Amino acid sequence: MKTHAKAMVLASFAADSLALGAHWIYDTNEIDRRFGRVEELLSPAADSYHKGRPRGAFTHYGDQALVLLESLATTGHFSVKSFAESWRTLFLSGYQGYVDKATATTLENMERGLSAEQCGSRSSDLGGAARIAPLVYRYRDDRETLLAAVRSQTMLTHNNPATLEGAAFIARVALALLQGADPAAAMEQTLEEGVADIDLDIRIRGALDSGARESRSVIKQYGQVCGIAAALPGALHLVLRYPDDLKTALVENVMAGGDSAARGLVVGMLLGARLGKEALPESWLTAMIAYPHIIDLLEKTDIME
Secondary structure (H helix, E strand, O other): OHHHHHHHHHHHHHHHHHHHHHOOOOOHHHHHHHHOOOOOOOOOOOOOOOOOOOOOOOOHHHHHHHHHHHHHHHHOOOOHHHHHHHHHHHHHOOOOOOOOHHHHHHHHHHHOOOOOOOOOEOOOEOHHHHOOHHHHHHOOOOHHHHHHHHHHHHHHHEOOHHHHHHHHHHHHHHHHHHOOOOHHHHHHHHHHHOOOOHHHHHHHHHHOOOOOOOHHHHHHHHOOOOEHHHHHHHHHHHHHHOOOOHHHHHHHHHHOOOOHHHHHHHHHHHHHHHHOHHHOOHHHHHHOOOHHHHHHHHHHHHHHO
């Protein structure tokens, strides 16, 4: 399980970095025209939300996931106070990346003196729930602690019932995959345990029947946007359509446009947990700027357990 758990984290980060070049381009014809088929890590265009970021860097989602992993490696356990302080420092120390509305709102609430449990935005975006691979790695043998930590870290920036439920769903599916479950079975089992948001439950159930359909059309139908009600079913579709092909799943995720970074974090996490590091292209890892740092952090997290 440990080997696949490391792959889960690496694939989640690699998916975010792969998405960087074409992130938030909604017109798939434009992606085709400007980038061709995105099979390697790219630097973003000059008109991108992420302009100036180098090839192999992360979006703001990946940067926050890295801060979470750093916090775990430093403290040995999840501390929302430690994570909140590191997260705040990331954005207040000359951050050279995009600051979305959920981040800006959370920072404003922190400046008003609200606690880590109170400062989160009401955003329903998938981004806050998608960065949890480091937590699943740390607490893969402690489900109860994992789910509490997942809720707490998500609430820091996305204090929205749907996003909180989505984060718990992702974590539970990842655990099932690490234990050897088939993706469809893992999702069905997790749905049976309950998703305490009726709309999200319905949308996830709809995704379970989408595996045989073409990904661009499915994701366009669900919505290419950041909201979890659209983005999570899109991510689950990709896992179900390509259960044994991590590379194709992540490439198709980018080619489907929109918020491919948040979707990718989830797809990479789940298929990395299922398939292991062998499924992840070595060229993606070596091109990822933070790769050596992530390996070091995972080793430190192991020592601190």
